[in-house]
Amino acid sequence: AQRVTQPEKLLSVFKGAPVELKCNYSYSGSPELFWYVQYSRQRLQLLLRHISRESIKGFTADLNKGETSFHLKKPFAQEEDSAMYYCALTFNTDKLIFGTGTRLQVFP
């Protein structure tokens, strides 16, 4: 079965520190991977998708098919990055399968 694993429930860093939110997936085919973010009291919104190969708000994520990972990285965390981050995948359909989420706390 398809599954998305985010091993860390909470990640706390200080402002300016590098951040890596881990995401691993299990799927035998070629899924499409996403990172969604939910800021406090706001709705879930797309942060980035692997096929775009873009950097959004300083975040990047590279799909590693060998390790079946799609870790989210940012070299210098900002306080406004504090939020809930969800990794998700879809395969051949529109259905999104979400990981359990990682709460990122960036301290001043």
Place this chain on the structure above:
Amino acid sequence: GAVVSQHPSWVICKSGTSVKIECRSLDFQATTMFWYRQFPKQSLMLMATSNEGSKATYEQGVEKDKFLINHASLTLSTLTVTSAHPEDSSFYICSARGSRTQYFGPGTRLTVL
């Protein structure tokens, strides 16, 4: 950008009553909408896929007679929780498929007393 609204944002009801939640795509048409359920501090779990003009497709373990979905137009899908019980209390989120991704509504918090 694409905006999805939900109404109501929160609702409290008595056990045994039915509750209807609306999901609207405000500035785009969505042939496909999705309904999720989120328990506290847990991830979103897909309940069903709502297709305009046809029956919804439910995920395994989701009772279709309990959670009625109607997608009568390209901008509106409704989820009705029938004969609600306290265990149905949860945060219900809808999304609508846009050109690049799914756009999510703000969610509806249902509390069944």
